[in-house]
Amino acid sequence: xxxxxxxxxxxxxxxxxxxxxxxxxxxxxxxxxxxxxxxxxxxxxxxxxxxxxxxxxxxxxxxxxxxxxxxxxxxxxxxxxxxxxxxxxxxxxxxxxxxxxxxxxxxxxxxxxxxxxxxxxxxxxxxxxxxxxxxxxxxxxxxxxxxxxxxxxxxxxxxxxxxxxxxxxxxxxxxxxxxxxxxxxxxxxxxxxxxxxxxxxxxxxxxxxxxxxxxxxxxxxxxxxxxxxxxxxxxxxxxxxxxxxxxxxxxxxxxxxxxxxxxxxxxxxxxxxxxxxxxxxxxxxxxxxxxxxxxxxxxxxxxxxxxxxxxxxxxxxxxxxxxxxxxxxxxxxxxxxxxxxxxxxxxxxxxxxxxxxxxxxxxxxxxxxxxxxxxxxxxxxxxxxxx
Ligand SMILES: *[C@@H]1O[C@H](CO)[C@@H](O)[C@H](O)[C@H]1NC(C)=O
Ligand SMILES: *[C@@H]1O[C@H](CO)[C@@H](O)[C@H](O)[C@H]1NC(C)=O
Ligand SMILES: *[C@@H]1O[C@H](CO)[C@@H](O)[C@H](O)[C@H]1NC(C)=O
Ligand SMILES: *[C@@H]1O[C@H](CO)[C@@H](O)[C@H](O)[C@H]1NC(C)=O
Ligand SMILES: *[C@@H]1O[C@H](CO)[C@@H](O)[C@H](O)[C@H]1NC(C)=O
Ligand SMILES: *[C@@H]1O[C@H](CO)[C@@H](O)[C@H](O)[C@H]1NC(C)=O
Numbered sequence: 001x002x003x004x005x006x007x008x009x010x011x012x013x014x015x016x017x018x019x020x021x022x023x024x025x026x027x028x029x030x031x032x033x034x035x036x037x038x039x040x041x042x043x044x045x046x047x048x049x050x051x052x053x054x055x056x057x058x059x060x061x062x063x064x065x066x067x068x069x070x071x072x073x074x075x076x077x078x079x080x081x082x083x084x085x086x087x088x089x090x091x092x093x094x095x096x097x098x099x100x101x102x103x104x105x106x107x108x109x110x111x112x113x114x115x116x117x118x119x120x121x122x123x124x125x126x127x128x129x130x131x132x133x134x135x136x137x138x139x140x141x142x143x144x145x146x147x148x149x150x151x152x153x154x155x156x157x158x159x160x161x162x163x164x165x166x167x168x169x170x171x172x173x174x175x176x177x178x179x180x181x182x183x184x185x186x187x188x189x190x191x192x193x194x195x196x197x198x199x200x201x202x203x204x205x206x207x208x209x210x211x212x213x214x215x216x217x218x219x220x221x222x223x224x225x226x227x228x229x230x231x232x233x234x235x236x237x238x239x240x241x242x243x244x245x246x247x248x249x250x251x252x253x254x255x256x257x258x259x260x261x262x263x264x265x266x267x268x269x270x271x272x273x274x275x276x277x278x279x280x281x282x283x284x285x286x287x288x289x290x291x292x293x294x295x296x297x298x299x300x301x302x303x304x305x306x307x308x309x310x311x312x313x314x315x316x317x318x319x320x321x322x323x324x325x326x327x328x329x330x331x332x333x334x335x336x337x338x339x340x341x342x343x344x345x346x347x348x349x350x351x352x353x354x355x356x357x358x359x360x361x362x363x364x365x366x367x368x369x370x371x372x373x374x375x376x377x378x379x380x381x382x383x384x385x386x387x
Contacts, residue, residue, distance in 0.1 A: 032202075032257035033120045033143065040254040040270065041092040041119065041203045048247040060087045064209065072103070073242035076210035078110060079235050086209030092118075094203045094250035094267055099168040100241060104128035104136075104160045107237035109214010109223060109230035115207045116169060120144075120262045122200035124176060126167050130237060131214075131227035133161045138178045138186050142198025143262055155185045164242065172249065173201060173264050201264035203255040206246065210239040 030038035051057045053073035065085030068075040076085040104112040110130030117123050121144030127137040139152040157165060157180055168179040176199075178186040193199035212218075213226025223229055252272020259266045 028119050028121055031120050033260045033262040036260065038119060038257065040256045041205075042090065043203065043250070043252040043254050043269065043272065044089075044091040044093050044246065044248040045251045045253050045272065046248065047251055048245065050243060050245045052243050053241050059090055061090055062087050063207070072240040073101075074208075074240070076105070076112070076208070076239040076241070078105070078107070078210055078212055078237045081212070081215060081232050084209060084211035086207060086211070088208075089206040089246070092203035092205045092255060093246060093248040094252075094255055094264070094269065095172050096247045096249045097168060097170040097245075098206055099166055099245040100126070100208070101164055101166045101243045103162065103164060103240040104130070104133075105210050105237040105239035106130050106133070106161045107212075107214075107230060107234060108228045109212055109226040110210065110237045111213045111226055112210050112239040113208065114167065115209075116171070116200070116204040117207055118200065118202040118204045119257075120202050122202050122204060122262075124169050124171065124200055124204070126169075126178070128160055128239075129227045130161070130230075133159055136160060136167065136180070140176065140188060140193070140200055142193050142200055145194075145198050148194065148198070153186055155180065171200070171204075176200065202257070202262055202267060206244070208241055208244075210237070 032038045049059060051059055053069060054071060055069050056067075063086045065076075065083055067085050067087060068077070074087070078084065098114070098116060100114050102112070102114070105128070107130035112128040112130070114126040115123060116125070121141060123139075123141040123144075125137070125139040127139065129135070129137070134156060135154045136157050137152055137154050141151070155178075166179075166181050168177075168182075170177045170179065174190055176188045177184045188199070190196045190199045190201075212230045214223050214228055214230035216223070216229050218226075250269050250272060252269030254270040256268040256270055257266060258268050
């Protein structure tokens with residue numbers, strides 16, 4: 001079981017040494033880009049599943065803490081230091097959408113998180129700072145790589161702690177779209193992520209949790225990123241998740257990594273259909289992309305040799321209106337490079353660290369430019385919880 005001790009150790013380890021290298025922000029039990037004997041991922045073998053969190057669901061497992069279920073859904077409550085309730089889905093999806101109806105937790109330094117995570121450290125996130133009731137942060141990682149400066153972007157939301165909002169990630173081989181209440185705020189095209197090499201594209205499960213980035217024992221940078229030190233005398237801090245709807249664009253019994261490339265083409269769906277390339281060239285901007293329909297140019301992703309690479313679609317029209325995120329690289333510190341050995345266990349991959357820069361949000365016409373200390377560390381904390 002995860003403990004706060006190992007959590008702290010993980011984070012402290014990360015900042016212990018100064019060097020250009022850093023342990024990745026995330027944790028995996030077996031990284032299929034490094035090992036060939038990793039177990040297959042259990043997949044969701046249906047097109048969609050909706051969890052009503054007013055009661056406990058067998059499709060999810062608590063990986064830390066205790067979660068209560070009530071009329072407001074699953075309650076992720078931090079009542080005191082050391083608590084970080086977290087659940088994860090019992091299945092993976094390969095392209096699809098994740099739609100979460102929730103209220104973020106209040107409290108300085110408290111971080112409500114919705115994370116999609118793969119075995120080789122592809123990751124897509126929503127995060128909410130308890131001390132900031134006006135924004136949400138979107139972020140992603142490809143293969144645990146933290147070297148780019150334009151990954152974390154904040155978008156305005158009205159009162160996310162007191163109002164129910166629906167946050168959706170729609171994920172295809174062409175693009176990832178983050179939507180708030182059905183409006184796309186950000187689009188990441190495949191080619192935008194280092195030519196696709198850092199585009200999340202391997203099976204992911206979903207992790208939802210609440211943790212104290214502002215715990216006084218955390219490194220200064222993490223506390224700063226989290227918005228300040230958490231004052232536990234103001235607890236409890238509760239994040240509510242009423243429902244989650246997940247679509248899987250590649251239903252199967254399991255997913256197998258057929259080589260160490262970490263490409264979506266290398267993923268073989270077992271007892272399923274080959275990974276569909278981009279149902280996405282369609283440009284429905286509402287994030288809830290029609291999963292089926294579309295132009296199903298299902299090419300063989302099954303690693304079987306015939307890879308007719310149909311959809312190289314440069315998603316031209318797709319990105320259209322919504323989110324031209326012209327990243328103004330960090331207005332401040334270039335470096336915040338941290339390093340160290342992580343928590344000791346775990347196949348953490350090494351990669352470079354970075355501060356994150358907030359680009360201008362063209363869609364909302366709002367500049368949310370500000371450099372924050374490595375969000376990376378924050379994820380180390382969150383992910384350590386899943387050990
Ligand atoms: C919330 O975060 C945004 C984006 O970083 C920032 O512009 C705003 O000032 C913050 N508000 C508070 C109350 O910290
Ligand atoms: C595929 O289906 C067969 C027959 O139902 C079953 O025996 C097998 O376990 C399935 N494979 C996986 C990976 O679930
Ligand atoms: C590859 O495609 C060719 C032509 O469509 C077909 O004849 C061949 O059987 C396919 N091979 C595999 C492994 O699917
Ligand atoms: C910060 O990075 C920019 C772009 O990489 C570089 O031009 C600049 O010299 C760096 N500044 C410092 C202080 O390292
Ligand atoms: C690390 O792994 C070893 C062996 O797998 C185990 O005995 C030890 O308890 C683990 N340590 C932590 C901190 O998880
Ligand atoms: C870290 O950055 C350096 C220089 O930018 C680059 O050469 C190296 O490949 C990067 N390491 C990783 C793991 O991305």
